[in-house]
Amino acid sequence: MTALRPPVRPAGRLAALARPATLVAALAVAVVLLWALAPGLFTGHDPVTGVPAERLQAPGAAHWFGTDHLGRDLYARTVHGTSLSVRAALLAIAVALVAGSAVGLVAGFTGGPVDEALMRGTDVLLAIPGLLLSLAVVTALGFGTVKVAIAVGVASVATFARVMRTQVLRVRHATYVEAARLAGAGRAAVLLRHVLPNAAGPVLALAAVELGAVILAVSALSFLGYGATPPTPEWGSLVAEGRDYLAVAWWYSTLPGLVVAVFVLAVGVLGRALAREGRTDR
Amino acid sequence: MAAYVLRRVGGAVGVLWAAFTVSYLILYLLPSDPVAIMLDQGAGGERVDPARVAELRERYGFDQGPVQQYLTLLGRALTGDLGTSISSGAPVAGLIADALPQTAQLAGLALVLGLAGGTAIAGLASWTRAAWLRDLLLLLPPLGVAVPGFWVGLVLLHLFSFTWFVFPAVGNEGFSALVLPAVTLAVGLSAVVAQVLAQGLREAWRAPYVEVAFAKGAGRGRVLAAHVARNGSLPTVTVLGVLVGNLLGGTVVVETVFSRQGFGRLVENAVTTQDIPVVQGLVVVAAAVFVTTSLLADLAHPLLDPRVTTARGAR
Numbered sequence: 001m002t003a004l005r006p007p008v009r010p011a012g013r014l015a016a017l018a019r020p021a022t023l024v025a026a027l028a029v030a031v032v033l034l035w036a037l038a039p040g041l042f043t044g045h046d047p048v049t050g051v052p053a054e055r056l057q058a059p060g061a062a063h064w065f066g067t068d069h070l071g072r073d074l075y076a077r078t079v080h081g082t083s084l085s086v087r088a089a090l091l092a093i094a095v096a097l098v099a100g101s102a103v104g105l106v107a108g109f110t111g112g113p114v115d116e117a118l119m120r121g122t123d124v125l126l127a128i129p130g131l132l133l134s135l136a137v138v139t140a141l142g143f144g145t146v147k148v149a150i151a152v153g154v155a156s157v158a159t160f161a162r163v164m165r166t167q168v169l170r171v172r173h174a175t176y177v178e179a180a181r182l183a184g185a186g187r188a189a190v191l192l193r194h195v196l197p198n199a200a201g202p203v204l205a206l207a208a209v210e211l212g213a214v215i216l217a218v219s220a221l222s223f224l225g226y227g228a229t230p231p232t233p234e235w236g237s238l239v240a241e242g243r244d245y246l247a248v249a250w251w252y253s254t255l256p257g258l259v260v261a262v263f264v265l266a267v268g269v270l271g272r273a274l275a276r277e278g279r280t281d282r
Numbered sequence: 283m284a285a286y287v288l289r290r291v292g293g294a295v296g297v298l299w300a301a302f303t304v305s306y307l308i309l310y311l312l313p314s315d316p317v318a319i320m321l322d323q324g325a326g327g328e329r330v331d332p333a334r335v336a337e338l339r340e341r342y343g344f345d346q347g348p349v350q351q352y353l354t355l356l357g358r359a360l361t362g363d364l365g366t367s368i369s370s371g372a373p374v375a376g377l378i379a380d381a382l383p384q385t386a387q388l389a390g391l392a393l394v395l396g397l398a399g400g401t402a403i404a405g406l407a408s409w410t411r412a413a414w415l416r417d418l419l420l421l422l423p424p425l426g427v428a429v430p431g432f433w434v435g436l437v438l439l440h441l442f443s444f445t446w447f448v449f450p451a452v453g454n455e456g457f458s459a460l461v462l463p464a465v466t467l468a469v470g471l472s473a474v475v476a477q478v479l480a481q482g483l484r485e486a487w488r489a490p491y492v493e494v495a496f497a498k499g500a501g502r503g504r505v506l507a508a509h510v511a512r513n514g515s516l517p518t519v520t521v522l523g524v525l526v527g528n529l530l531g532g533t534v535v536v537e538t539v540f541s542r543q544g545f546g547r548l549v550e551n552a553v554t555t556q557d558i559p560v561v562q563g564l565v566v567v568a569a570a571v572f573v574t575t576s577l578l579a580d581l582a583h584p585l586l587d588p589r590v591t592t593a594r595g596a597r
Contacts, residue, residue, distance in 0.1 A: 124300035126524075127569045131531035135553045136305055139561045140312040216430050220535050223432045224550060239433055243539070246436060247444040254440070257433030265428035272424075 025269035032263050035082040045073035047080035048231050056249045066251040068241065078256045081233035085222070085260075088149040088234075089215045095153025096214075097207050100160020105199075107161065108168025109191055119165070122158035130155040134217060135226075143226045145234065152217045156210055163206050167199035174198070208271035212264040219260050235260050290580055294573040301569035302359060305562045306352055310342075317344055319556050342559075364566070365559035367552075374563035377548060382567075384454055385537070385545035389529045391460055392467035396525075399468060400475025400518075407476075408483040408514075409506050420480060426473025431532055435466040435539035452541040463540045467532050471525060479518045486514035516587055523576025530568050 035042055045063075050072030059066040065074035107118040125133065137151035171177060172195065180190050221227060222236025230237070235256060242253030317338050338344075342365070343351035358365065364374035407419040442462060443451035450459050486492070487510055495505045533546030545564070552560035 120300070124297060124304050127297045127301055127527075127572050128304070128565055129527040129531035129568050129572065131528075131534060132549065132565055132568050135534070135549060136308050136561055136565050137312075139553050139556050139558060140309050142556075212428060216428075219430055220432060223430075223535065224538060224553075226553065236430075236432070239430070239436065243436065246440050250440050253433070253436045257430060257436065261429045261433060264430075265425065268424055268428055 021269055022273045025266035025273075028262060028266035029270055032082060032086065032259075032266075035079045036086045037083070039076075039080045039083065043073065043076040043079050045076035047072065047076045047233050056245065056252075058249075059251050059255070065255040066249065068249075068252055069245055074238070074252065074255060077233040077238055078235070078259055081235050081238055081256075084145055084228060084232065085215070085218060085235040088145050088152075088218045088222075088227070089211060091146065091149040092153040092156070092214045092218060093207050093211055095150055096156035096160050096210070097203070099153070100157045101164045101203060103157065103161035104164025104166075104203075105168055105191065105196065108165040108199075109172060109187075109195060115165075118161070122161050125155075125158035131217065131220065134221060138221065138226050143229075145222075145228045148218060148221045148227050152214055152221065155217070156214065159210070160203060160206060164199060164203050167202055168195055171195055171198045205271075205275040208274045209268070211271060212268045215260065215264050215267065287581065290577055294577050297573050298566070298570055299356075302356060302562075302566050303352075305565040306355065309558045309562050310351070310355075311348060317342070319558065359566070364563035367560050368557045369551075369555045374560050377560065378545070378563055378567055381543065381545045381548045384543055385530070385533050388460060388463055388467070388533060388537070388542070388544065389526070391464035392471060392529055392532075393526065395464055395468035396471030396529075397475055399472030400479055403472065403476040404479035404483060405506070405511070407480055408487070408510070409503060411502070420476075423473040423476040423480070426469050426476075429469065431466060431470055432535045432539055434469050435463070435536055438462050438466060439539065454542050454544075459540075459542070463536045463542060466536050466539070467529055470532065471529060474521075474525060474528075475518060478521055479515060482517040483510055483514035486510040489513065512586060516583070519579050519582060519586065522579040523572050526575040527568060527572035530571055 039047075050067065050070040052071045054063070054067050055069055055071040057063055057067045057071075063073050063075065065078060068074055068077070103118055103122070107115040128136075133155040134148075134151040137154050138147060141147040141151065177190060177194050180194050185193070218227075219236035219239075222234045223240045225237065225240065227237055228234045230241075238256040239253045239260075242249065242256070245252045317335060343354040346354065355365070362375055364378070366373050367377060370377075403419050403422055407416045410416055410419075439451055439462065442448045449462050453459050483506075489510075491509055492505055495509050500508070530545065533544060534549045535546070536542075537544050537546035538550050545567075548560070549564050551557070552564060
């Protein structure tokens with residue numbers, strides 16, 4: 001089918017950077033994932049106990065991101081906080097992906113009043129601003145990184161359910177699905193073996209695109225103080241700790257926050273590249 | 283038209299009722315013992331009087347079954363009684379009514395700035411024929427979506443309040459205290475507006491009436507202003523409800539960063555103290571704002587595109 005593909009859009013000079021941009025983004029994401037997996041490889045400083053004599057030092061060769069009010073190395077705290085923040089984001093995506101896909105699968109495959117009821121339910125979830133929905137869940141569950149992750153995941157369930165349902169409706173009456181049914185396969189078998197694999201592509205692409213938003217939401221809740229308890233470092237809470245030292249130590253909030261921004265941007269570039277790839281494959 | 287409006291208003295009321303139900307399910311049924319949470323926060327860890335436990339159970343209907351309790355709370359909400367705050371004892375409806383004007387100013391200014399910024403980016407990118415300028419402009423929205431709101435706020439605070447002393451760092455006093463928080467909220471908003479609007483304009487440029495307009499001798503600017511903008515902005519109007527809802531969510535972070543009083547600060551306080559009735563009231567009010575904005579946007583739709591009413595009215 002290659003010959004039928006539309007010709008590549010004649011792009012401007014900056015669009016020619018699209019490929020290198022994807023590469024740089026991939027590199028940034030890879031570095032952050034390595035921070036999460038093996039923080040000890042990237043910094044020798046202790047993230048929790050500081051050197052009081054070195055408090056509030058500006059960034060330099062000894063401390064790349066400077067130090068905080070207890071003399072702790074901020075680069076070390078950022079690197080060690082990565083694992084908790086990234087795992088929370090992945091857990092949130094997993095919650096949204098699994099719960100949302102289940103709702104979408106059942107709604108799309110069953111149809112009728114069940115479909116109607118489930119979709120009205122997602123309408124309601126979409127009517128409550130995402131952050132407020134997460135905060136309501138946090139109020140009920142209590143504080144902590146895992147609870148924050150679940151709360152953020154719950155807020156994205158409706159979006160995933162929608163996309164999954166659309167995909168299921170697309171493949172539900174495809175010839176191979178009808179054939180499997182005629183051949184005597186049970187409903188569950190048809191659903192899991194034939195419908196799910198063929199509907200999964202765009203849903204997984206959505207997961208890649210949503211990851212950035214989820215990281216921002218997890219960081220925001222952590223910034224508000226609903227995540228890990230001090231002194232455990234987390235991306236959002238690191239930025240929050242720097243609030244009181246804004247006038248004297250610009251690096252304290254700025255540099256950890258910059259890491260979040262760069263990572264979200266990189267994840268977004270990669271996610272969109274993956275989604276594009278998925279579209280042209282079909 | 284009357285039937286269309288009536289149907290939309292009915293739908294909006296339905297969503298509002300459902301939002302109350304969802305928040306009830308989350309806040310009252312999810313915790314193992316909401317009364318314990320309420321008392322724990324209210325008493326600050328002191329020993330709790332059993333009489334007070336019984337009183338709270340009765341007031342919030344925990345001595346009844348979940349269905350009965352839900353109906354009791356819903357009945358009160360219908361009369362405008364959203365319960366009382368656990369931590370302060372004040373009526374929830376009053377707390378929210380006091381907080382909303384401050385936040386309405388903030389969100390209003392942010393909405394104006396965000397729409398203006400997003401329209402400027404998308405409009406210029408759509409109008410220009412210089413590929414480099416278009417690509418450069420369209421790099422901005424992904425950037426605006428990626429930066430955390432709390433971080434933008436702190437950076438602005440650092441630059442404009444602590445380095446150049448242009449705007450006050452905290453407080454609700456006057457217009458100058460409103461600028462930085464509004465700009466912070468507008469960054470994310472304008473990025474989303476620019477993305478949706480640019481997409482809409484791109485599709486509108488391909489329509490046959492654009493060729494007709496060019497054939498009749500109109501210039502690029504005139505075609506954009508008179509023909510493309512009108513149809514290309516429809517998707518943006520459609521998502522206006524979501525945008526305003528998110529703006530309200532964003533005030534939680536921004537009002538905390540700038541130490542402003544308002545809706546967002548009330549949310550932050552209520553969640554921190556696990557003040558369940560207040561959180562539920564805030565969620566319902568946020569849903570009401572979303573539903574009202576969406577309704578207004580829907581009603582504005584036929585003004586921009588006359589086909590909308592006739593198509594749906596024919597059903």
